[in-house]
Amino acid sequence: MSWDLKVAEIQKPYLTDKDIWQSVHRFYYHGKTTTTYKYGFLKALLESVPSANEQFEISFDHLFYSFTKIYWNLVIHNNLCQSNSQKAPSSVQKVLEAFAATHAIPREWSFDQLPASQQLQLIAAVKKVGKKYVIGATYSDFNGEIYSFDLKKEYLQLHPTYYRFFQTHKRMLTNITNYQLALFLEKFNEAEKVSKLLTRVEVVTQRKSLLQFSQLLQKAGIEHCFYCHKKISKSSHVDHFIPWSYIQSDHLWNFVLSCSTCNTRKNNKLAAENFLQQLITRNNQWIKEERYLLQFENYTEKKLTEFYQYSQLNGFIHDWKPSQLRE
Structure with missing residues (x-):
């Protein structure tokens, strides 16, 4: 059998x-x-x-x-x-x-x-x-x-x-x-x-808390919202760049810190492609650091790009941008 x-x-x-x-x-x-x-x-x-x-x-x-x-x-x-x-x-x-x-x-x-x-x-x-x-x-x-x-x-x-x-x-x-x-x-x-x-x-596998990832991101010295660039406070949010409802698992290479406004407004949407390139650049830097090796197991730039494209095929609203960007 x-x-x-x-x-x-x-x-x-x-x-x-x-x-x-x-x-x-x-x-x-x-x-x-x-x-x-x-x-x-x-x-x-x-x-x-x-x-x-x-x-x-x-x-x-x-x-x-x-x-x-x-x-x-x-x-x-x-x-x-x-x-x-x-x-x-x-x-x-x-x-x-x-x-x-x-x-x-x-x-x-x-x-x-x-x-x-x-x-x-x-x-x-x-x-x-x-x-x-x-x-x-x-x-x-x-x-x-x-x-x-x-x-x-x-x-x-x-x-x-x-x-x-x-x-x-x-x-x-x-x-x-x-x-x-x-x-x-x-x-x-x-x-x-x-x-x-x-x-x-x-939601049986959705985490109750993303504190572990928030701490990792903050220890990396991130002080500004990934999307609108506003300086973020202790109440910053951890955002799944590609929505959790598509990936349904948690990976540092898919996490960014955002302000509460951007996190709420982005919700279950895909950010515009220029933000994908921004995330790829960040990940290419972090993957070289020994402290992140386990977090980036089997990660590739190609994989992230494919997931971004596949999530569009799955009907996720894409090309989201914050209403106001700060330089």
């Missing part, structure tokens, strides 16, 4: 978008689903695409960081059952609940509130389960087309056409995945737990 595979290769080197749409439809609407694994893992995979290297490889550490965060916030923070039987919880649910009980972690804590050491322990435990039940099963769900993988080396390699397809249709695929996940959860959880369920699923 495919879920038990240790190593697997991509079965179809050449794919068209039509081929992928057929596989995506089968995945969403015709597969057997007894837990939320398939939706949770695809959501994590979509979120991990920005972490892929130039060979379209994604490490399991990146994948299962997202996967663990999704499931912690669903299972512990939102107290939602992840299988079609409350008497037979999924393996990941068991791991999370045991971890929370052992460490006396309050259920109101989101994943980001866990100490870094506990996050790493938890990711390792969830990754062990995911390698056993999720990687091969998803490979099978997509008929061996979506990626190759090696459980021992702990990475998967996306099919190049899937990589492009995910970027081109990411907003739609994320919304469909969220909907299917919420639909499953609604069926197998008590009514009082599913209030505003889709909204909770949509």
Whole structure:
């Protein structure tokens, strides 16, 4: 059975978008689903695409960081059952609940509130389960087309056409995945737990605080708004240059400091292309500094430019500019 595979290769080197749409439809609407694994893992995979290297490889550490965060916030923070039987919880649910009980972690804590050491322990435990039940099963769900993988080396390699397809249709695929996940959860959880369920699923991996990145940016000596150049105060905002609702992951190379006015007015829009060039110039300087090496893992100027272009294809309003620039 495919879920038990240790190593697997991509079965179809050449794919068209039509081929992928057929596989995506089968995945969403015709597969057997007894837990939320398939939706949770695809959501994590979509979120991990920005972490892929130039060979379209994604490490399991990146994948299962997202996967663990999704499931912690669903299972512990939102107290939602992840299988079609409350008497037979999924393996990941068991791991999370045991971890929370052992460490006396309050259920109101989101994943980001866990100490870094506990996050790493938890990711390792969830990754062990995911390698056993999720990687091969998803490979099978997509008929061996979506990626190759090696459980021992702990990475998967996306099919190049899937990589492009995910970027081109990411907003739609994320919304469909969220909907299917919420639909499953609604069926197998008590009514009082599913209030505003889709909204909770949509933001399940959004950070509660960007203070860590704000401090990094401020330590770099940034004193002016990235957009309007106004001198910023302690109440400055960390802005996702390419909107979080497209990338849905946090990277220093996509963060800028802005004043509250620009951050509010830009909202879910793309800034004009001259700001992209400004960000590329900044990143090209920072990537040379040793203190930022981990923050710029697998970053390239080409990747940032492509994400900017792909987000336009996903319908984000672009060419936003502040109403008044200060020299």
